[in-house]
Amino acid sequence: MNNPTLKIQIAGVELKNPVMTASGTFGSGKEYSEFVDLNKLGAVIVKGVSSTAWKGNPSPRIAETYGGMLNAVGLQNPGVDVFIKEDIPFLRQYDTKIIVNVSGKTIQEYCEVAEKLSHADVDLVELNISCPNVKEGGITFGTNTAMVEQVVKEVKRYCKQPLIVKLSPNVTDITEIAKAAVSAGADALSLINTLLGMAIDIHKRKPILGNGMGGLSGPAIKPVAVRMVYQVAKAVEVPLIGMGGIMNGEDAIEFILAGATGVAVGTANFTNPTATIDVLQGIENYMQRYGIGDINTIRGNLR
Amino acid sequence: MKHIREADILKNQPIATDLWEMVVEAKDIADTATVGQFVNLYIGKGELLLPRPISICEILKEKNSLRFIYGVVGKGTKELTHKAVGEKIQILGPIGTGFQIKEEIQDHIVIGGGIGTPPLLELVKNLQGNVSVYLGFRSEPILIEEFEQLGAKVYVATDDGSAGIKGTVIHLLQKHTPTAQMIYACGPKAMLAALAQWAAQKEIPIQVSMEERMACGIGACVGCTCKTQKQGEEDWQHLKVCKDGPVFWGNEVIWYE
Numbered sequence: 001m002n003n004p005t006l007k008i009q010i011a012g013v014e015l016k017n018p019v020m021t022a023s024g025t026f027g028s029g030k031e032y033s034e035f036v037d038l039n040k041l042g043a044v045i046v047k048g049v050s051s052t053a054w055k056g057n058p059s060p061r062i063a064e065t066y067g068g069m070l071n072a073v074g075l076q077n078p079g080v081d082v083f084i085k086e087d088i089p090f091l092r093q094y095d096t097k098i099i100v101n102v103s104g105k106t107i108q109e110y111c112e113v114a115e116k117l118s119h120a121d122v123d124l125v126e127l128n129i130s131c132p133n134v135k136e137g138g139i140t141f142g143t144n145t146a147m148v149e150q151v152v153k154e155v156k157r158y159c160k161q162p163l164i165v166k167l168s169p170n171v172t173d174i175t176e177i178a179k180a181a182v183s184a185g186a187d188a189l190s191l192i193n194t195l196l197g198m199a200i201d202i203h204k205r206k207p208i209l210g211n212g213m214g215g216l217s218g219p220a221i222k223p224v225a226v227r228m229v230y231q232v233a234k235a236v237e238v239p240l241i242g243m244g245g246i247m248n249g250e251d252a253i254e255f256i257l258a259g260a261t262g263v264a265v266g267t268a269n270f271t272n273p274t275a276t277i278d279v280l281q282g283i284e285n286y287m288q289r290y291g292i293g294d295i296n297t298i299r300g301n302l303r
Numbered sequence: 304m305k306h307i308r309e310a311d312i313l314k315n316q317p318i319a320t321d322l323w324e325m326v327v328e329a330k331d332i333a334d335t336a337t338v339g340q341f342v343n344l345y346i347g348k349g350e351l352l353l354p355r356p357i358s359i360c361e362i363l364k365e366k367n368s369l370r371f372i373y374g375v376v377g378k379g380t381k382e383l384t385h386k387a388v389g390e391k392i393q394i395l396g397p398i399g400t401g402f403q404i405k406e407e408i409q410d411h412i413v414i415g416g417g418i419g420t421p422p423l424l425e426l427v428k429n430l431q432g433n434v435s436v437y438l439g440f441r442s443e444p445i446l447i448e449e450f451e452q453l454g455a456k457v458y459v460a461t462d463d464g465s466a467g468i469k470g471t472v473i474h475l476l477q478k479h480t481p482t483a484q485m486i487y488a489c490g491p492k493a494m495l496a497a498l499a500q501w502a503a504q505k506e507i508p509i510q511v512s513m514e515e516r517m518a519c520g521i522g523a524c525v526g527c528t529c530k531t532q533k534q535g536e537e538d539w540q541h542l543k544v545c546k547d548g549p550v551f552w553g554n555e556v557i558w559y560e
Binding site for chain 2: 031
């Protein structure tokens with residue numbers, strides 16, 4: 001079989017393949033460009049940007065756990081102006097789509113970033129209302145349907161690019177949050193962000209992370225993520241970007257079968273800097289093996 | 304493109320309690336590594352996802368190899384001890400910004416604490432002039448003879464007094480009151496903080512090699528940070544230990560929150 005079709009559409013934007021990078025694990029691609037040909041990726045979802053520079057949380061920010069890791073980076077970033085000036089020109093050298101993750105402590109801050117990005121050369125915007133590591137904003141917006149509707153509706157007014165809303169798994173019923181985001185104007189959804197977790201150093205009798213708690217990612221959370229993608233795919237019509245512990249092509253196919261249009265690779269980048277390319281290769285191998293000519297034909301297609 | 308490569312393990316053996324020595328063949332890394340840099344060693348076991356950052360004890364260019372001395376502190380480093388000679392290990396490096404060596408400087412103080420000692424051996428190999436080495440350990444000193452063979456004067460302290468004086472490197476410095484044009488140090492953060500204070504009083508510049516929990520090790524995840532404020536900067540910032548460091552100027556580190 002020749003050249004299976006890997007192209008997908010997210011809210012009217014065509015990606016050459018479904019493989020993206022999960023926000024916060026790939027910076028703006030500079031460091032990984034030394035390992036990976038960024039031209040091969042469907043999109044780079046960059047690290048969260050805020051209206052002003054954020055310094056992030058105290059150390060330690062990382063704790064490895066069984067089959068996963070906790071992070072409490074706290075969205076350290078130089079702010080949207082520096083991002084637009086330095087990172088967009090860098091990424092535009094490559095033939096890949098740019099998806100910018102937007103963070104804020106208040107609705108106004110989210111809107112400020114969206115407004116500035118609306119004049120910038122980016123393809124899609126991902127609204128981060130699900131980061132568990134910042135005291136204000138982040139997850140507090142993403143766990144209550146009324147708040148989700150309010151922030152999405154406001155940001156939509158400023159955002160010229162299609163808007164992806166990134167959902168938190170730290171909720172009782174993710175389909176309610178998904179429906180609220182879509183009703184407020186979300187053009188696509190990405191899920192899942194990290195699960196709030198904790199690890200304790202029993203010798204020091206203190207939490208390992210400087211911030212106490214952090215976000216759990218990696219293969220340990222994959223079954224939760226697949227389940228949530230499956231539920232949300234049945235609840236809403238918009239395209240989904242699935243993520244949570246994708247380590248290889250088989251994992252990515254699982255998300256697509258659960259209903260995801262695209263997939264994002266996160267923690268696996270730390271285990272293997274070329275994980276994104278390996279995932280893409282694995283998807284192609286699966287399509288070859290089962291004679292699948294178009295990746296879109298298997299989306300949500302469980303027997 | 305950079306990539307993780309496989310290296311042949313030439314040696315992997317215990318040298319003291321919970322301290323192991325490993326030598327691997329890695330010509331490209333040995334050719335390019337500089338003093339104070341480190342490597343990522345990948346454990347290659349499913350449930351352990353993150354690479355272990357390991358300092359380079361010796362860059363053996365003529366043997367196309369690298370020598371590490373690593374502490375067995377958790378599951379990952381425990382797993383490293385199970386690697387046998389003849390097996391391969393996945394490795395990425397060299398990584399990070401190491402020590403600055405200035406030729407005009409001829410008087411050096413080198414200070415190591417415990418598992419912070421190994422990378423200082425490669426440093427001392429590259430220093431010209433007078434080198435005094437002050438080392439502190441809990442109980443078992445390591446590498447003393449090797450430092451002496453390089454022509455350095457070595458002073459030792461142990462917490463239990465089993466070797467050298469009973470106490471810490473700070474006690475050693477108080478006893479000998481050395482002076483120099485440059486100090487280089489690697490060890491626990493509390494030790495480095497005390498040394499930075501001592502160096503400031505003596506008005507000697509100090510370079511400190513920091514340790515931090517890391518994820519990617521290539522500067523992307525912002526998981527390992529060091530709180531710093533450079534002279535002339537209005538505000539502090541979190542620099543990346545894996546990329547901007549691990550070596551920082553002691554007077555630029557903000558030691559206490």
